[in-house]
Amino acid sequence: MSLAWSASTDNVGVIGYQVRRSGAVVATTSARSYTVSGLNPGTAYTFTVTAQDAAGNVSPASNAVTQTTDPAANTNLARGKSTSESGHNQVYGSGNSVDGDANTYWESVNNTFPQWWQVDLGSASGIGLLIMKLPPSSAWATRTRTLSILASTDGSAFDTIVGSAGYTFNPATANTVTVTFANTIVRYVRLNVTANSGWPAGQLSEVEIYSA
Incomplete structure (x- = not known):
C-alpha cells in the first residue's frame, strides 16, 4: 500500500517522517512517500504520519487515512x-x-419484469469478473435470461458496467455463465x-x- 504526504516545516529543520499504523511506528523515512508491505489481503488499515526535527521533537499526527x-x-x-432484491x-x-x-436459488416475483438482485460487498473493491449459476440439475432446462450489470459505491446512484444482453444457461455446461469486464471500483453490484x-x-x- 503506497502512502504520500506534503512536506512539513520546522524552525530547526525536519529530518524525517514516521509512518504509523494505528499509532505504532512501522517505518521512518526522509522521503515524502512510503510503500507499506506485509499487509493482509482484504483488510482495512489506518495510517498517520508524524514529522521529526533535528532536535528530536515529533509533530502531532497527520489526519488519519x-x-x-x-x-x-x-x-x-x-x-x-448482505443481499437485497426487488x-x-x-x-x-x-x-x-x-x-x-x-x-438453492433466488426467484423473483413471477410475471413481473424488470426484477433486480443486489449484493453489498461490504467495502469498495475492484472487480472484473462475475459468475452466474443456476442449479446444475438437468431438470433446469436450457434457458436464456436477459440482464444488465450495474454497480454503485454508495448504494444509491448506479452506473451500468455491462449493458443488457442475453445469457444462455445450459445444463450441459453446469448452467454457469461467466462475464468479464473492465476493472471497476464498486461496493454494490446489481x-x-x-x-x-x-x-x-x-x-x-x-x-x-472476483477482482480483475
Whole structure:
C-alpha cells in the first residue's frame, strides 16, 4: 500500500517522517512517500504520519487515512454478503444466491419484469469478473435470461458496467455463465433482469464476484 504526504516545516529543520499504523511506528523515512508491505489481503488499515526535527521533537499526527488492501486472488467477494432484491417468490430469497450452495436459488416475483438482485460487498473493491449459476440439475432446462450489470459505491446512484444482453444457461455446461469486464471500483453490484425464456421470473442460484 503506497502512502504520500506534503512536506512539513520546522524552525530547526525536519529530518524525517514516521509512518504509523494505528499509532505504532512501522517505518521512518526522509522521503515524502512510503510503500507499506506485509499487509493482509482484504483488510482495512489506518495510517498517520508524524514529522521529526533535528532536535528530536515529533509533530502531532497527520489526519488519519484508512484504506483496505486488495482481496486475495480467487476470492469470491460476494460469498455470504448482505443481499437485497426487488422481491422474491415463496421462500426463494436473494440470500440463497450467496450461500455457496448451487441448489438453492433466488426467484423473483413471477410475471413481473424488470426484477433486480443486489449484493453489498461490504467495502469498495475492484472487480472484473462475475459468475452466474443456476442449479446444475438437468431438470433446469436450457434457458436464456436477459440482464444488465450495474454497480454503485454508495448504494444509491448506479452506473451500468455491462449493458443488457442475453445469457444462455445450459445444463450441459453446469448452467454457469461467466462475464468479464473492465476493472471497476464498486461496493454494490446489481443484476437487472428483464426476460427469462425458461420461467417468467428472475432466477439466480449463485453469484460469484472476483477482482480483475
